[in-house]
Amino acid sequence: MSSITINGEAHEFSGDPNMPLLWYVRDMLNLTGTKFGCGAGVCGACTVHLDGVAVRSCQTTLGEAAGKSVTTIEGLSPDGEHAVQQAWRKISVPQCGFCQAGQIMQAASLLAKNRAPSDAEIVEAMSGNICRCGCYQRIHEAVRLAAGGV
Amino acid sequence: MLHYLKTEVDTENVQRFDAEISNVSRRGVLGGLLTATGLVLAVRITPASAREALKPYPTGGLTMPDGVVADPHVFIAIAPDGALTIVTHRSEMGTGIRTSLPMVVADEMGADWSRVTLVQAPGDEPKYGNQDTDGSRSMRHFIQPMRQCGAAMRQMLETAAAAKWKVDPTLCRARNHQVALLDKEGKETGKVLGFGELAEAAMAVPVPAPETILYKSPNEFTLMGKGEVQIADLRDITIGKAGYGADTRLPGMKFAVIARPAVLGSKVKSYDASAALKVPGVEAVHEIEGVFTVPRKFGQLGGIAVVANTTYAALQGREALTIEWEDSPNTSYDSAAYAAEMSATAAKPGKVLRNQGDPDAAFANAKDVITAEYHGRHLVQAPMEPLVAIARIVDGKAEIWAPVQSPYGARKEIAEALKMPIENVTVHVSLLGGGFGRKSKWDFMLEAALLSQKMGGKPVLVQWTREDDIQHAFYHTTSVERIEVAVDGAGKVSGWRHRTVAPSIVSTFKQDDGYQFPIEYGMGFVDMPFDIPNIRCENGQAMAHTRIGWFRSVSNIQRAFAAQSVVCEVAHKLGRDPKDFLLELLGPDREIDPKTAGFPDDFWNYGEPYKEFPINTARLKNVVRVAAENAGWGKALPPRQGLGIAVHRAFASYVASVVHVAIDDDGTIRVPEVTSAIDCGFHVNPERIRSQMEGAAVMGMSNALYSGITFKNGAVEQSNFTDYDVTRMSNYPQKVSVHIIDAPWGVHAGGVGEPGVPPFAPALANAIFAATGKRLRNLPMGDKVA
Numbered sequence: 001m002s003s004i005t006i007n008g009e010a011h012e013f014s015g016d017p018n019m020p021l022l023w024y025v026r027d028m029l030n031l032t033g034t035k036f037g038c039g040a041g042v043c044g045a046c047t048v049h050l051d052g053v054a055v056r057s058c059q060t061t062l063g064e065a066a067g068k069s070v071t072t073i074e075g076l077s078p079d080g081e082h083a084v085q086q087a088w089r090k091i092s093v094p095q096c097g098f099c100q101a102g103q104i105m106q107a108a109s110l111l112a113k114n115r116a117p118s119d120a121e122i123v124e125a126m127s128g129n130i131c132r133c134g135c136y137q138r139i140h141e142a143v144r145l146a147a148g149g150v
Numbered sequence: 151m152l153h154y155l156k157t158e159v160d161t162e163n164v165q166r167f168d169a170e171i172s173n174v175s176r177r178g179v180l181g182g183l184l185t186a187t188g189l190v191l192a193v194r195i196t197p198a199s200a201r202e203a204l205k206p207y208p209t210g211g212l213t214m215p216d217g218v219v220a221d222p223h224v225f226i227a228i229a230p231d232g233a234l235t236i237v238t239h240r241s242e243m244g245t246g247i248r249t250s251l252p253m254v255v256a257d258e259m260g261a262d263w264s265r266v267t268l269v270q271a272p273g274d275e276p277k278y279g280n281q282d283t284d285g286s287r288s289m290r291h292f293i294q295p296m297r298q299c300g301a302a303m304r305q306m307l308e309t310a311a312a313a314k315w316k317v318d319p320t321l322c323r324a325r326n327h328q329v330a331l332l333d334k335e336g337k338e339t340g341k342v343l344g345f346g347e348l349a350e351a352a353m354a355v356p357v358p359a360p361e362t363i364l365y366k367s368p369n370e371f372t373l374m375g376k377g378e379v380q381i382a383d384l385r386d387i388t389i390g391k392a393g394y395g396a397d398t399r400l401p402g403m404k405f406a407v408i409a410r411p412a413v414l415g416s417k418v419k420s421y422d423a424s425a426a427l428k429v430p431g432v433e434a435v436h437e438i439e440g441v442f443t444v445p446r447k448f449g450q451l452g453g454i455a456v457v458a459n460t461t462y463a464a465l466q467g468r469e470a471l472t473i474e475w476e477d478s479p480n481t482s483y484d485s486a487a488y489a490a491e492m493s494a495t496a497a498k499p500g501k502v503l504r505n506q507g508d509p510d511a512a513f514a515n516a517k518d519v520i521t522a523e524y525h526g527r528h529l530v531q532a533p534m535e536p537l538v539a540i541a542r543i544v545d546g547k548a549e550i551w552a553p554v555q556s557p558y559g560a561r562k563e564i565a566e567a568l569k570m571p572i573e574n575v576t577v578h579v580s581l582l583g584g585g586f587g588r589k590s591k592w593d594f595m596l597e598a599a600l601l602s603q604k605m606g607g608k609p610v611l612v613q614w615t616r617e618d619d620i621q622h623a624f625y626h627t628t629s630v631e632r633i634e635v636a637v638d639g640a641g642k643v644s645g646w647r648h649r650t651v652a653p654s655i656v657s658t659f660k661q662d663d664g665y666q667f668p669i670e671y672g673m674g675f676v677d678m679p680f681d682i683p684n685i686r687c688e689n690g691q692a693m694a695h696t697r698i699g700w701f702r703s704v705s706n707i708q709r710a711f712a713a714q715s716v717v718c719e720v721a722h723k724l725g726r727d728p729k730d731f732l733l734e735l736l737g738p739d740r741e742i743d744p745k746t747a748g749f750p751d752d753f754w755n756y757g758e759p760y761k762e763f764p765i766n767t768a769r770l771k772n773v774v775r776v777a778a779e780n781a782g783w784g785k786a787l788p789p790r791q792g793l794g795i796a797v798h799r800a801f802a803s804y805v806a807s808v809v810h811v812a813i814d815d816d817g818t819i820r821v822p823e824v825t826s827a828i829d830c831g832f833h834v835n836p837e838r839i840r841s842q843m844e845g846a847a848v849m850g851m852s853n854a855l856y857s858g859i860t861f862k863n864g865a866v867e868q869s870n871f872t873d874y875d876v877t878r879m880s881n882y883p884q885k886v887s888v889h890i891i892d893a894p895w896g897v898h899a900g901g902v903g904e905p906g907v908p909p910f911a912p913a914l915a916n917a918i919f920a921a922t923g924k925r926l927r928n929l930p931m932g933d934k935v936a
């Protein structure tokens with residue numbers, strides 16, 4: 001039995017510690033905002049925060065998350081008004097929207113540790129998140145905007 | 151008997167999906183108000199500047215299965231508090247259509263957009279009209295029906311207000327979610343009735359006959375053409391609440407994955423599920439029989455399904471399966487050998503599809519002949535949301551939830567597969583996490599439906615992994631396009647011979663004969679617009695060994711790449727500026743006459759009547775000029791940088807792109823800027839047109855530089871984004887400037903979702919040539935150039 005805090009709520013888990021966090025939050029907790037995109041840690045759609053830092057939930061096991069605090073897109077902001085979320089809406093970033101929770105979590109993690117990232121730092125932080133619709137120009141702009149304050 | 155929504159969402163059982171409109175009272179009180187007041191809806195007399203009659207024009211929408219529907223009772227509901235619900239019957243996969251079509255309705259109605267709620271229609275084409283959301287057709291086919299719906303509803307509201315006020319309806323004017331009473335001078339009196347107050351009476355007014363409907367004049371538009379409306383799902387997307395295919399949760403729902411054959415047509419010979427069944431959480435293993443009769447259409451591949459209490463357990467169970475597969479005739483498919491075969495075929499004459507003038511004489515008399523061969527690999531759509539479907543069967547009634555582009559086509563075939571009458575099958579449409587053509591093929595939904603049936607109707611979610619998606623797709627074809635250009639003694643292009651060799655989509659639908667069908671050769675092949683006196687287009691045979699399907703912009707990808715690259719090659723040979731030469735080749739402003747141009751009798755014009763949607767060289771040239779001017783064509787650039795241009799007509803729209811390339815010291819190909827001009831006729835949602843064009847550049851760059859599917863021993867060699875590479879933020883078109891050509895209503899709305907893709911790759915190749923002198927003719931070109 002191990003304990004994981006998810007979006008501020010403690011959860012006891014007694015199953016396979018190798019289960020990726022992704023399937024735990026989606027299939028067992030019905031937190032479906034976190035998306036499955038590749039299962040290999042190469043697309044970023046499943047990005048969540050582990051103790052405030054962006055990780056790929058498809059590559060993070062429950063064993064690794066035990067005793068830590070996980071934030072999913074549902075828990076990023078109590079009212080959905082995180083600066084990154086606001087910037088995303090202001091610039092109308094999404095097309096299909098599927099990868100956007102992962103993009104937003106990645107961007108929020110970047111800005112939490114670097115309040116004024118350079119363009120190169122934004123590119124470096126965001127390059128692990130694929131958007132097949134091709135919203136990169138707006139993602140880039142939205143991260144800049146969120147950094148500067150919406 | 152109001153025109154209510156029946157909001158019977160069982161929130162405990164079904165989360166995330168909007169209620170569908172059901173049980174709307176369509177005709178229950180029809181005539182009630184009419185008899186009470188004696189009103190009839192006559193041709194309206196309103197200020198000429200504000201309302202206008204519109205002559206309907208035919209589109210291909212009329213010949214699509216189930217055509218179009220323009221009945222306001224089907225698409226619009228108004229609640230007594232004024233809340234307006236508009237049904238959106240096309241699938242949302244990122245184009246914004248779920249927002250854009252209702253915008254048309256709301257604008258014509260005079261509604262307040264902030265009071266609009268959208269409801270996604272289930273698959274029901276007899277009710278809503280065609281729902282097959284591909285071919286960049288939604289706006290093209292439904293802008294007229296949606297304007298008609300909205301305008302009819304507005305007239306019904308005004309008529310209802312007139313009855314209440316006992317005045318002539320011409321004195322009633324809907325705007326901003328109210329009907330205002332006008333005085334004889336046409337000025338507002340201050341007396342108003344809200345849409346909600348009028349709802350019941352308005353719904354009882356007979357729907358006006360189409361020829362009596364007057365439409366808003368463009369200067370009255372509040373939403374169309376403004377670019378101020380954001381997509382309806384924007385907030386939900388940013389907070390993780392938007393509902394995609396895998397996000398519905400049903401009580402007792404299980405999770406499944408399926409092991410499918412590596413080679414198309416391979417059957418399960420035997421399997422051992424004992425180890426899989428020992429995996430904690432795994433509950434059952436079922437064989438799903440495949441469709442092996444040819445043509446397979448969208449039939450499921452067949453395989454072994456592992457059902458579990460989580461997706462994780464199902465995946466582990468699948469790993470533990472032992473399956474022996476039978477051999478398939480497709481085991482010999484090898485991409486390298488196949489490309490060589492296609493090339494050999496392209497070197498020989500093929501089936502003539504278009505002939506104009508005397509190309510043989512032109513080539514015999516040419517001073518110079520430029521020959522170039524362009525290769526393209528298979529592509530996989532790879533939307534970010536892998537395929538997924540949820541199914542359950544209760545009391546002989548099946549429900550399927552899926553991110554599907556073609557919900558009614560799916561419903562029909564699911565009913566057939568389950569041996570159920572179609573009325574017992576419901577297909578709910580979630581948001582699509584991208585589609586790009588893959589999600590109009592419903593094999594994944596058949597799997598879920600069949601699996602649920604095997605499980606006694608229990609709810610089950612069938613999840614495809616990324617590997618499944620990449621290895622079991624309906625692939626964009628692989629191709630060789632060989633173009634020969636004859637130049638006469640005066641330096642003029644006198645002959646054009648283009649041969650296309652590519653396995654055909656038709657192989658999915660009927661017995662393959664190795665030749666393409668009109669839809670494929672209508673995409674930038676026989677419709678080549680250049681003003682060249684002697685033209686021949688030939689198709690060489692290429693048999694399919696995998697499932698071929700459509701991918702955003704389809705055959706236009708390889709056709710635009712070849713034709714727009716070779717134009718630049720010839721320009722270079724002749725010492726001409728590529729843009730000027732391109733404009734010269736397009737020739738005088740004209741609508742091309744398919745007959746005199748030697749087009750085939752079965753020429754396919756994106757399904758549109760040619761008279762209404764002709765190939766117009768003036769529009770082609772205009773987008774070339776607009777893109778070139780805005781890109782600063784001809785400007786001086788540092789070494790290892792260059793501009794390339796390409797233009798293409800697709801889906802009844804015209805797009806030119808100028809790509810600015812900058813080659814890094816290590817040879818990495820970078821794109822600091824793309825300047826595009828799109829003429830898609832009358833346009834509704836410029837903000838989403840821009841986003842489609844931005845995205846098209848990114849996808850164009852994936853296709854141009856990175857992505858390719860290859861087969862070895864009949865199986866796909868790639869498996870995930872590790873080896874099926876796509877554009878990432880580390881190298882993407884940094885700035886896409888989009889110039890939308892303003893067009894009046896009379897220029898029919900064209901497609902937007904796909905036409906941005908084709909010009910990108912040739913414009914990039916031409917830019918790389920300008921920057922380095924290297925001509926790249928094979929897609930993908932690779933991310934570096936020496």
